[in-house]
Amino acid sequence: MFYEEDKKYILNTYKRIPIEFAYGDGGYLFTYSDEKYLDFFSGIAVNQLGHNNEGIKNAIKEQLNKYLHLSNYFIQEPVVKLAKLLVENSFASKVFFTNSGAESNEGALKLAVKWGRNININKTSIVSALNGFHGRTTGSLALTGQPEKQKPFQSILPKVNHFIYNDIDSLREIVNENTCCVFLETIQGEGGVVDISEEFLNALIDLKNRYNFLIIVDDIQAGLFRTTELFSYMKYKNFIPDILTTAKAIGGGLPLGAILVSEKLENVFVPGDHGTTFGGNPVACAAGVYLLQTLTNEDFIDKSKSIAKYLYKNLLKLKEKYPIIKGIKGRGYMLGLEVGNFANTIKDMALERKMLLNVTNNTVVRLLPRVNSTKEEIDEFLSKFEDILNKISYLKTIEE
């Protein structure tokens, strides 16, 4: 349909998947010729409640009939309501709304640097993890510890020191009294779905107590119930971040992000320090209110957790049966299957079977189904996935 024109008019920055979808419904996407694809991609952790969700659509429609935009100089009902929900359901005491993940991280960086400078003019050193991912704008690209992504733009990136994720010694080497913040994901998404180790987290907390820096959790991918916790840090009972950045799912599919800050940081920014025209768009916030109300509903939580357990239990069975799966990483609806060189083959074979998966860090098949997946959708995935594993195992035996 639009393949040629897409190529002709749009900058070549994405490796497009050569399928064109006309619409979506629940856990499925449909092509123009009504071919049905199971969506375990979810717009990379955006479509938390699947496609065409009535509640999200109604919230959007209701706000559309009121106003689309006012300006952040005005108080707006859906913006206040979403901020209240975020505060009531997290460590945060206040929120700043943005348009995207990268923008949330940029704002968090500015806040941390200003906080540090207020203590000591040199307390502006920023630290983040190698193999992390924090976005593509200059500040967030500097945080993204992936030298190959940074190299062509190095001259415009602010200085950030990187440690090896889950390596306590490498963190110890680079933090000191001039560190203003340590920025990290509690599950590295693009880095291959890697969970932070409790040992590492405890060491980070000890170092924070010693050097008084901020811990900033980028929960842009892992947040909003992806892991079956509202925010992924909530798994760790002895840990709360100073700042948490979110985006992706928070606008119910519309562009929105947020910076959640703890009480001690409430007054670091003063009017004029930071701002945005569209950040906290009222239509996106209205969708976010519906999303948050759903994700904090007890019945929803119970059902969603039980389906996630069902998926995990069956993946473990597949792992036992098929040694191609070397490991299962992640939690809830953010899972990574370590499959070595087979990752891209599996992704392609899934596409042939009308199922959308994604590969991260070259060797990991990433599963990001909607968090309100049905048992039928999970069963369809498991059966198609087993068929793929079967075929690969068979081909492997012939080759050997």
Ligand SMILES: Cc1ncc(COP(=O)(O)O)c(C=O)c1O
């Ligand atoms: C953990 C994490 N941080 C930040 C970003 C950047 O978000 P955005 O693409 O909305 O700028 C992403 C995007 O994939 C992400 O996964």
